[in-house]
Amino acid sequence: MKCPVCETSTFAHKDLEQGLHALTCTVCGGNWINSFQYWLWKEKHPENLPEKESCITLQTSDVITTKICPECNKILSRYHVGHGISFTIDRCEQCRGIWFDANEWEVLHDKNLHDEIHFIFSNHWQKAARDEQMETNREKNLMRMIGAENMPRVKEFKNWLKNQKEHSTIIAFLSN
Ligand SMILES: [Zn+2]
Ligand SMILES: [Zn+2]
Structure with a gap:
């Protein structure tokens, strides 16, 4: 399994939220969420918190490069987040796993967009x-x-x- 950004294989297990298991690259700090893990967590946390103004100022890098899925080696697709957020997030169209560059999850969480990630991939949202x-x-x-x-x-x-x-x-x- 290789990191889509730095292509190293040093992932650490990390819970991004209670019950949301992810793999974090120990080099670049990006997070990979397996589709099954996302839906497992979402099923237990179906609430959709109202969006709020962001108050954290974390530096995000939004690495614009061709990224390869760590699970099935397909090229990841980029999706705009909008809602005042300038970075994009990446998803594998095959296994539906999602890649977040360093701090992107934290910024999305801060705006309460983290609990509707699956909507970001819809045509309507895009x-x-x-x-x-x-x-x-x-x-x-x-x-x-x-x-x-x-x-x-x-x-x-x-x-x-x-x-x-x-x-x-x-x-x-x-x-x-
Ligand atoms: Zn990395
Ligand atoms: Zn994949």
């Missing part, structure tokens, strides 16, 4: 994450053009405009 990424990029581009100091006013105006019945009339007036 589309929302892509849309979020596009919106973030659009905002970044706009900020570059108009300056960071003007962004709060633009955003506030946008939110106000959204709720106006005559918003297209207002836009037409402004752009004239």
